[in-house]
Amino acid sequence: MSITARLDAVTAAVIARAQGGADGQAPAKLARALHYAVTPGGARIRPTILLSVAMACDEEWPALSDAAAVALELIHCASLVHDDLPCFDDADTRRGKPTVHKAFSEPLAVLTGDSLIVLAFDVLAEAAGSTPLRALNLIRVLSRRTGMPDGICAGQGWESEAQVNLSAYHRAKTGALFIAATQMGAIAAGHEAEPWEELGARIGEAFQVADDLRDALYDAATLGKPAGQDMIHSRPNAVAELGVQGAIRRLKDILGGAIASIPKCKGEAMLAEMVRRYAEQLTPVAPAFSQANARR
Amino acid sequence: MSITARLDAVTAAVIARAQGGADGQAPAKLARALHYAVTPGGARIRPTILLSVAMACDEEWPALSDAAAVALELIHCASLVHDDLPCFDDADTRRGKPTVHKAFSEPLAVLTGDSLIVLAFDVLAEAAGSTPLRALNLIRVLSRRTGMPDGICAGQGWESEAQVNLSAYHRAKTGALFIAATQMGAIAAGHEAEPWEELGARIGEAFQVADDLRDALYDAATLGKPAGQDMIHSRPNAVAELGVQGAIRRLKDILGGAIASIPKCKGEAMLAEMVRRYAEQLTPVAPAFSQANARR
Numbered sequence: 001m002s003i004t005a006r007l008d009a010v011t012a013a014v015i016a017r018a019q020g021g022a023d024g025q026a027p028a029k030l031a032r033a034l035h036y037a038v039t040p041g042g043a044r045i046r047p048t049i050l051l052s053v054a055m056a057c058d059e060e061w062p063a064l065s066d067a068a069a070v071a072l073e074l075i076h077c078a079s080l081v082h083d084d085l086p087c088f089d090d091a092d093t094r095r096g097k098p099t100v101h102k103a104f105s106e107p108l109a110v111l112t113g114d115s116l117i118v119l120a121f122d123v124l125a126e127a128a129g130s131t132p133l134r135a136l137n138l139i140r141v142l143s144r145r146t147g148m149p150d151g152i153c154a155g156q157g158w159e160s161e162a163q164v165n166l167s168a169y170h171r172a173k174t175g176a177l178f179i180a181a182t183q184m185g186a187i188a189a190g191h192e193a194e195p196w197e198e199l200g201a202r203i204g205e206a207f208q209v210a211d212d213l214r215d216a217l218y219d220a221a222t223l224g225k226p227a228g229q230d231m232i233h234s235r236p237n238a239v240a241e242l243g244v245q246g247a248i249r250r251l252k253d254i255l256g257g258a259i260a261s262i263p264k265c266k267g268e269a270m271l272a273e274m275v276r277r278y279a280e281q282l283t284p285v286a287p288a289f290s291q292a293n294a295r296r
Numbered sequence: 297m298s299i300t301a302r303l304d305a306v307t308a309a310v311i312a313r314a315q316g317g318a319d320g321q322a323p324a325k326l327a328r329a330l331h332y333a334v335t336p337g338g339a340r341i342r343p344t345i346l347l348s349v350a351m352a353c354d355e356e357w358p359a360l361s362d363a364a365a366v367a368l369e370l371i372h373c374a375s376l377v378h379d380d381l382p383c384f385d386d387a388d389t390r391r392g393k394p395t396v397h398k399a400f401s402e403p404l405a406v407l408t409g410d411s412l413i414v415l416a417f418d419v420l421a422e423a424a425g426s427t428p429l430r431a432l433n434l435i436r437v438l439s440r441r442t443g444m445p446d447g448i449c450a451g452q453g454w455e456s457e458a459q460v461n462l463s464a465y466h467r468a469k470t471g472a473l474f475i476a477a478t479q480m481g482a483i484a485a486g487h488e489a490e491p492w493e494e495l496g497a498r499i500g501e502a503f504q505v506a507d508d509l510r511d512a513l514y515d516a517a518t519l520g521k522p523a524g525q526d527m528i529h530s531r532p533n534a535v536a537e538l539g540v541q542g543a544i545r546r547l548k549d550i551l552g553g554a555i556a557s558i559p560k561c562k563g564e565a566m567l568a569e570m571v572r573r574y575a576e577q578l579t580p581v582a583p584a585f586s587q588a589n590a591r592r
Binding site for chain 2: 140
């Protein structure tokens with residue numbers, strides 16, 4: 001089964017369980033909002049990396065890797081729902097459709113995010129089966145990379161500070177869930193987590209730089225969400241710092257480092273190939289960028 | 297060590313860990329907001345019930361019961377922070393001081409709630425030690441009673457529905473964390489969870505009725521939060537349904553049932569005594585109530 005098919009099947013089952021069936025025992029709008037927030041999935045990069053690492057490490061409990069991948073994606077979706085709220089980005093669209101608070105309401109968006117966070121940990125605990133220690137390690141890594149002081153909550157929290165520790169900000173805001181992806185993939189397959197931190201951190205850095213490039217160069221229709229948000233919110237940005245060509249060079253350096261950092265494992269070559277594919281996908285080629293390039 | 301002292305010590309350690317020290321590696325305002333949201337604690341009824349059940353069941357791993365108690369209180373505090381947000385109750389005060397979004401900001405209140413939810417699961421995973429299966433069971437019960445379709449998120453979600461399933465609403469909104477309290481106390485001490493559901497459910501019902509009485513009868517200064525919120529938000533309320541004396545009779549019936557439901561265990565008599573103490577504390581006696589009574 002392909003990675004996408006695995007993720008689709010498990011996500012559907014997990015959301016259906018959280019929706020509690022059609023017997024009126026759960027609030028219907030919140031139940032619909034849970035489904036709305038996670039489908040259709042975006043690129044699902046983090047769970048795809050997680051499952052790729054698990055396969056590269058020769059996973060023997062695919063159900064545990066699947067649970068880990070879905071849990072990670074649920075946390076990512078929850079963060080998008082909360083980040084889109086009026087008090088943060090005040091975004092009207094996400095993945096080309098209205099954001100959860102626009103489609104439902106602000107209270108339901110808060111509750112959707114909360115419910116998805118809880119569901120992520122529930123999924124991991126439920127999947128423990130005969131590997132309780134691995135499940136607990138997965139929960140530990142996911143909670144550490146989601147909450148305070150090192151996770152994506154901390155990353156968002158930095159945006160309320162006058163003095164920002166830039167490296168801590170980027171590590172928490174974007175890096176955290178990529179580190180969770182590589183480490184959780186390894187843990188699900190029975191490997192040590194620590195050697196996998198660097199790969200996750202470097203892929204996260206690459207996505208941050210690529211996101212900065214897209215935010216600066218693309219329009220809202222291409223992005224499926226509002227453009228130019230970094231400038232509007234005065235957020236630190238690699239394009240402002242290095243220029244477009246400088247940011248692209250930086251992106252390539254980071255991805256080279258990512259490949260070099262892959263720990264020894266059965267699927268090492270496959271993972272290097274995955275990173276090379278991301279390198280191609282991440283390098284901007286849209287019209288807006290070509291024009292910007294032509295003008296230079 | 298008293299229950300309050302146990303809770304204070306463990307809560308302080310857990311929050312300090314989430315704050316990440318003073319080296320500038322965590323956003324300072326969010327770190328302060330985490331502490332602000334959980335201290336000084338309120339009555340801490342849920343973790344007190346949890347530890348009482350654990351002791352009544354002859355706990356042999358107090359560190360695990362402590363972690364369970366703190367995790368439960370973190371979830372409760374998170375729910376208060378999010379419930380107070382402008383899009384829900386829009387409350388200015390809580391426990392006699394400004395709510396988190398008033399004292400910090402709305403973004404920081406959303407992130408404080410999110411971080412506390414994550415921290416709750418982190419605490420349980422970290423406390424697993426040599427009892428991984430109990431820790432996983434604690435995580436399962438806590439997630440089920442927090443998220444969808446049966447937890448406090450579902451309870452809040454019902455308030456966005458035009459047609460409310462009243463019994464599902466009350467069970468989720470108030471009952472869920474009391475059921476978590478009795479069941480997690482039992483699990484931490486190595487007992488089955490199922491026989492403890494009824495005690496938690498009945499204590500939760502009693503608190504709901506008592507809360508309805510307080511909301512209808514007390515002023516904001518006595519409550520430490522805005523009064524008359526049920527009427528303002530047209531929420532279902534036992535006083536509106538049964539009248540004041542009827543609601544008080546109902547409260548006593550429920551607490552009698554709670555005592556009768558206590559499973560056989562070493563500390564059965566102590567638990568019955570605890571419920572009797574709650575019965576006394578819960579029955580309203582403030583001036584506003586005496587006046588209301590005198591007028592009848």
